[in-house]
Amino acid sequence: MTLTLEGVSKSFDEFTAVKDLSLQARRGRIFGLLGPNGAGKTTTIRMIVGITAPDAGRVEFLGRTMSPALRDRIGYLPEERGLYKKMKIGEQLRFFAELKGMSGRAADGEIDRWLERMKLAEWKLKRTDELSKGMQQKVQFIAAVLHDPDLLILDEPFSGLDPMSVETLKAAVIELQVAGKTIILSTHLMEQAEKLCADICLINHARKVLGGSLREVKQSYGRNTIALRVEGANGVLADTTLIAGIKQHSDYAEVQLADGADAQELLRRLVSAGAHVSRFEQVEPSLNDIFIERVSAT
Amino acid sequence: MTKLLAIIKREYVQRVRSRMFLVATILGPLVMFSFTVVPALIFQINAGGAQRVAIVDETGRLYERVREVILRAEDEDKADDEQSSVRTNEEMRNGNLKASARRPSSVDDESAYILEQVAPAGRALEDVKRELNERVRRNELDAYIILPRDILETGKAEYYARNLGDEDAVRRLQDRVSEAVSDERLAARGIDPQLVRASSQRIELTPQKAGAAGAAGGRGGFGLAFGIGFLIYLTILLYGQVVLGAVVEEKATRLTEMLFSSVDTFKLMIGKLLGVSLVALTQFSIWALAFLLLTLYGASATGSSFHLPRIAPSVVAYACLFFMLGYFLYATIYLLVGAMVTTTQEGGQLSMPIVFMLVASLWLAVPVIRSPTSSLAVWLSLIPFSAPITMMARIVTEPPPAWQIALSLLIGFGTTALLIWLAARVYRVGMLMYGKRASIPEMLRWVRQ
Numbered sequence: 001m002t003l004t005l006e007g008v009s010k011s012f013d014e015f016t017a018v019k020d021l022s023l024q025a026r027r028g029r030i031f032g033l034l035g036p037n038g039a040g041k042t043t044t045i046r047m048i049v050g051i052t053a054p055d056a057g058r059v060e061f062l063g064r065t066m067s068p069a070l071r072d073r074i075g076y077l078p079e080e081r082g083l084y085k086k087m088k089i090g091e092q093l094r095f096f097a098e099l100k101g102m103s104g105r106a107a108d109g110e111i112d113r114w115l116e117r118m119k120l121a122e123w124k125l126k127r128t129d130e131l132s133k134g135m136q137q138k139v140q141f142i143a144a145v146l147h148d149p150d151l152l153i154l155d156e157p158f159s160g161l162d163p164m165s166v167e168t169l170k171a172a173v174i175e176l177q178v179a180g181k182t183i184i185l186s187t188h189l190m191e192q193a194e195k196l197c198a199d200i201c202l203i204n205h206a207r208k209v210l211g212g213s214l215r216e217v218k219q220s221y222g223r224n225t226i227a228l229r230v231e232g233a234n235g236v237l238a239d240t241t242l243i244a245g246i247k248q249h250s251d252y253a254e255v256q257l258a259d260g261a262d263a264q265e266l267l268r269r270l271v272s273a274g275a276h277v278s279r280f281e282q283v284e285p286s287l288n289d290i291f292i293e294r295v296s297a298t
Numbered sequence: 299m300t301k302l303l304a305i306i307k308r309e310y311v312q313r314v315r316s317r318m319f320l321v322a323t324i325l326g327p328l329v330m331f332s333f334t335v336v337p338a339l340i341f342q343i344n345a346g347g348a349q350r351v352a353i354v355d356e357t358g359r360l361y362e363r364v365r366e367v368i369l370r371a372e373d374e375d376k377a378d379d380e381q382s383s384v385r386t387n388e389e390m391r392n393g394n395l396k397a398s399a400r401r402p403s404s405v406d407d408e409s410a411y412i413l414e415q416v417a418p419a420g421r422a423l424e425d426v427k428r429e430l431n432e433r434v435r436r437n438e439l440d441a442y443i444i445l446p447r448d449i450l451e452t453g454k455a456e457y458y459a460r461n462l463g464d465e466d467a468v469r470r471l472q473d474r475v476s477e478a479v480s481d482e483r484l485a486a487r488g489i490d491p492q493l494v495r496a497s498s499q500r501i502e503l504t505p506q507k508a509g510a511a512g513a514a515g516g517r518g519g520f521g522l523a524f525g526i527g528f529l530i531y532l533t534i535l536l537y538g539q540v541v542l543g544a545v546v547e548e549k550a551t552r553l554t555e556m557l558f559s560s561v562d563t564f565k566l567m568i569g570k571l572l573g574v575s576l577v578a579l580t581q582f583s584i585w586a587l588a589f590l591l592l593t594l595y596g597a598s599a600t601g602s603s604f605h606l607p608r609i610a611p612s613v614v615a616y617a618c619l620f621f622m623l624g625y626f627l628y629a630t631i632y633l634l635v636g637a638m639v640t641t642t643q644e645g646g647q648l649s650m651p652i653v654f655m656l657v658a659s660l661w662l663a664v665p666v667i668r669s670p671t672s673s674l675a676v677w678l679s680l681i682p683f684s685a686p687i688t689m690m691a692r693i694v695t696e697p698p699p700a701w702q703i704a705l706s707l708l709i710g711f712g713t714t715a716l717l718i719w720l721a722a723r724v725y726r727v728g729m730l731m732y733g734k735r736a737s738i739p740e741m742l743r744w745v746r747q
Contacts, residue, residue: 046555049558049559050558050559051555051558051559051726068562071559071560072560074559076555076556076559078555078556078559080552080554080555080556081552082548082551082552082553082556083551083553084312084547084551084553085551086312086316087308087312095304095308096556096560098300098301098303098304099301099304099305099557099560099561100560101300101301103300140556143556
């Protein structure tokens with residue numbers, strides 16, 4: 001276990017930002033820290049990286065209680081994007097590496113390698129204000145990974161990037177994951193999380209509302225959603241003992257079964273009602289659906 | 299340690315390499331020069347050249363005396379100038395006096411006046427005045443003086459000039475004429491005016507420190523205390539805002555979170571303070587070196603020898619210590635202000651009281667120098683914000699007991715450390731709710747958090 005949070009709480013005056021949060025991030029896996037804006041994601045991250053101290057609870061990293069020396073093993077890309085405006089990219093990256101306890105000479109080789117990897121090699125001697133926003137974001141990503149951290153925390157890393165850059169960045173993240181790093185991805189974009197994360201923790205109003213491996217979470221939501229393309233079955237679909245809700249898409253409908261209803265029963269009823277069924281598929285709920293359901297429920 | 303060095307290095311290298319630093323290093327002395335030397339030069343400019351003055355002498359005896367007095371006064375002025383510029387060069391002064399004694403008594407080109415005697419020659423005074431007025435109008439003359447027959451008794455003469463605005467010139471002429479009249483009065487009673495002048499020469503008091511064998515001369519020490527105060531004032535004026543800007547920089551570029559996750563804020567604050575201080579030191583060294591080279595070059599070019607004022611080494615050491623105390627103490631207040639605000643503009647307004655405190659302690663040095671052992675002086679030299687200047691003033695006037703100096707330094711540097719800690723605290727907590735400036739009660743709450 002790389003990182004463990006146990007019963008962590010933080011409040012500012014009257015406002016409770018995080019309440020009794022526990023989570024575990026494992027080596028070689030991407031952990032999704034999910035939640036709507038203002039749920040407490042950033043405060044949680046700040047407690048992990050030591051910007052604020054938790055009021056209660058424990059943060060454990062690499063088997064020990066978090067300490068300033070251990071923090072050098074973390075790489076952090078904050079949601080706030082910023083670099084020194086008048087500083088050359090190469091010097092800037094060297095400075096951030098030194099702040100993580102790396103020697104300047106050791107950093108130089110890594111800087112070249114990463115700039116090459118992010119397709120920014122020719123910008124090394126340019127100043128920040130000559131770079132586009134997307135390039136600056138990639139530079140900041142390099143600053144987070146330069147010192148080869150064991151834990152990499154990325155707060156909304158893909159926001160504002162063009163599709164090409166998103167792919168470059170995503171490939172780099174996956175490469176780091178394969179190399180055995182632990183990665184925490186904080187986002188409110190469920191499509192991204194669904195594709196990348198092995199484990200998730202959903203927080204809302206300062207509390208954890210859902211957690212575990214993506215697999216388990218989806219399974220616990222059961223297979224009660226059916227993708228359906230059908231003609232002439234209006235009577236059957238109106239039966240509320242069978243169907244809880246219908247979401248109409250362009251050429252199919254997503255049908256939510258009512259509690260206790262059976263998918264086979266629905267298919268039988270449709271066929272006997274003389275409807276023409278061209279698609280009937282039991283599907284897992286998307287992370288987005290789960291997210292919306294849980295967030296609106298709490 | 300690596301992290302602290304990295305912060306210091308970044309602050310230093312980025313600033314020293316910037317174009318602003320280059321411009322300030324070159325323009326700084328030019329601005330100083332234009333604020334101090336140029337006004338003095340302008341004041342000395344005598345655009346109109348020598349003043350052409352006609353003297354209507356109805357007594358028939360006074361013209362020669364006035365001429366004599368004016369010449370003598372001009373010689374004295376010149377001797378004075380040279381004396382003060384090369385005070386120590388005894389030989390030169392003697393040489394100069396001899397030269398002035400040998401000087402021919404004619405009005406030469408360098409003179410401020412071109413004198414002309416107008417004899418009434420039996421004409422009515424009204425006619426003479428009309429003629430002279432006409433000459434002034436035609437710009438052949440600048441002014442004329444009428445010395446009436448009864449001037450020795452009444453002590454009244456008349457001065458007519460195109461320009462009465464230059465009060466200084468009027469007063470100067472008045473002085474000359476009255477000296478001439480008084481010479482004439484003395485001579486009339488059979489007393490030699492030379493004798494009177496020689497016996498009424500003023501006494502000069504040479505200040506010497508009692509008990510100290512010519513170490514820190516009274517006057518030199520006086521200047522030193524103010525010099526230190528002024529140097530602190532100048533450095534803070536030039537670099538206070540830079541310190542403030544350095545602290546605000548990461549807030550403006552949204553880098554705080556990145557930094558906070560890597561380094562503790564106390565280190566960050568110290569790094570910024572030291573980085574900027576090294577920049578100041580670099581700039582001052584460049585100026586000092588340039589000044590020294592120019593002075594040495596100037597001295598060798600003019601052939602005069604260059605003397606450094608004699609100051610005891612212990613006083614120099616104290617001066618360095620108290621300068622450092624003053625600089626760091628005040629720079630740290632800027633650090634604190636920078637931690638409180640989100641933009642440098644906001645910080646500029648908030649830092650006004652700092653400069654006021656500094657100026658106030660410069661003023662307070664005056665009563666301290668006057669009575670260095672009074673309880674006011676003791677308190678002022680222990681309070682950290684006035685200590686750098688007032689304690690230095692006490693050291694050069696009447697050295698206080700060593701424990702007081704030590705206590706003053708201890709309190710001062712202790713306060714500085716406390717202020718850095720406070721700034722780090724305010725910076726860290728304030729960052730979590732930025733977007734607005736911290737109020738004082740909020741700040742106190744942050745510090746306790």
